[in-house]
Amino acid sequence: MNVVVTGGTGFLGKALMEQWAESRRDGWFRVLSRHPPAYALPEGVEWFPGNVSDSKSLEQAFEGAQAVFHLTGILSETRTQTYEKVHVEGTGNVLQMAKSAGITRILYLSAIGASMEAPSRYHRTKYVAEEILKASGLDCTIFRPSVLFGPGDKFLSLFVAMGRNLHVLPLIGNGLKRIHPVFVRDLANAVLMAGGNPETFGRTFRIGGGRIYRYRELMRVIADSLHLKVIVLSQPVGFLNGVARLQEWFFSSPFLTREMIKMALEDNVAIPNDLVTFFGMSPFPLEAYLEEAFPASDGRPG
Numbered sequence: 663m664n665v666v667v668t669g670g671t672g673f674l675g676k677a678l679m680e681q682w683a684e685s686r687r688d689g690w691f692r693v694l695s696r697h698p699p700a701y702a703l704p705e706g707v708e709w710f711p712g713n714v715s716d717s718k719s720l721e722q723a724f725e726g727a728q729a730v731f732h733l734t735g736i737l738s739e740t741r742t743q744t745y746e747k748v749h750v751e752g753t754g755n756v757l758q759m760a761k762s763a764g765i766t767r768i769l770y771l772s773a774i775g776a777s778m779e780a781p782s783r784y785h786r787t788k789y790v791a792e793e794i795l796k797a798s799g800l801d802c803t804i805f806r807p808s809v810l811f812g813p814g815d816k817f818l819s820l821f822v823a824m825g826r827n828l829h830v831l832p833l834i835g836n837g838l839k840r841i842h843p844v845f846v847r848d849l850a851n852a853v854l855m856a857g858g859n860p861e862t863f864g865r866t867f868r869i870g871g872g873r874i875y876r877y878r879e880l881m882r883v884i885a886d887s888l889h890l891k892v893i894v895l896s897q898p899v900g901f902l903n904g905v906a907r908l909q910e911w912f913f914s915s916p917f918l919t920r921e922m923i924k925m926a927l928e929d930n931v932a933i934p935n936d937l938v939t940f941f942g943m944s945p946f947p948l949e950a951y952l953e954e955a956f957p958a959s960d961g962r963p964g
């Protein structure tokens with residue numbers, strides 16, 4: 663199958679292209695983004711420049727494709743890249759270009775929590791994008807993952823760096839909300855399995871990992887796996903909103919935004935977990951990943 667992947671150079675896109683190349687599937691695999699990837703592409707994968715906010719820029723990459731994997735999404739906004747522009751208008755442009763290229767199959771990367779009633783605009787715009795695609799008449803499959811971890815993530819690696827360098831692991835509020843982290847390669851596998859499978863047409867899959875954690879518990883797991891002596895510190899939401907506001911003013915890629923805080927104050931779990939119930943996988947455990955990815959300098963795990 664000939665596939666074009668919007669946002670295909672990002673964290674999930676990289677795992678997807680690697681697995682596509684390893685499994686030597688038929689057809690071609692094009693990844694589209696605004697900037698060229700900062701790493702070498704696997705054999706058989708080709709990069710195309712394109713911006714989902716500009717339909718015309720998608721034309722060349724979409725030509726001859728049979729399926730679109732629509733991964734483009736942003737966690738923090740900038741002046742030019744807002745949730746409405748990227749998630750909603752961008753999805754409209756991708757859909758329009760898919761239709762004019764004669765493509766009938768689309769897979770979309772949404773997120774657990776996507777809902778019109780969600781507190782965060784990130785989740786509300788993801789939901790609107792889902793609805794646009796469901797109403798399109800194309801064979802559409804939606805993935806709603808919880809937070810992803812794996813090589814190059816901005817999630818576990820951030821906490822590991824804080825634990826190692828500051829000896830503090832911060833919690834947003836009381837840290838009792840639940841999270842269901844999933845290994846990026848497990849999700850990539852599920853997306854590739856769904857690609858040409860008619861049983862997935864018209865379906866929405868909730869994707870989680872092997873275990874549900876409360877944030878507070880996850881911080882302890884990170885500290886224990888890496889043998890770190892840390893303090894797990896609850897931070898008042900009002901204080902963190904102030905920090906986030908400053909970050910948003912002064913940094914182009916803030917590590918904390920007010921939208922992220924809203925998301926962390928909601929449960930983020932996949933029940934049922936379709937990675938297991940539909941795709942039949944055993945999720946790769948987060949604890950095993952921590953030991954593999956962050957070995958101690960003396961050779962001990964952690």
Ligand SMILES: NC(=O)c1ccc[n+]([C@@H]2O[C@H](COP(=O)([O-])OP(=O)(O)OC[C@H]3O[C@@H](n4cnc5c(N)ncnc54)[C@H](OP(=O)(O)O)[C@@H]3O)[C@@H](O)[C@H]2O)c1
Pocket residue numbers: 668669670671672673674675694695696697698712713714715733734735736737743748752771772773774807808809810811
């Ligand atoms: N990572 C997670 O934990 C997680 C959890 C749930 C859902 N998701 C969803 O899964 C999808 C993939 O996430 P990810 O972690 O791989 O994201 P990512 O690493 O931030 O990658 C985003 C990709 O989108 C591209 N992009 C951004 N703006 C674009 C635009 N206007 N036009 C075209 N391409 C654009 C980026 O490249 P350029 O900047 O060069 O354009 C990059 O290739 C997203 O939709 C995200 O919302 C992720």
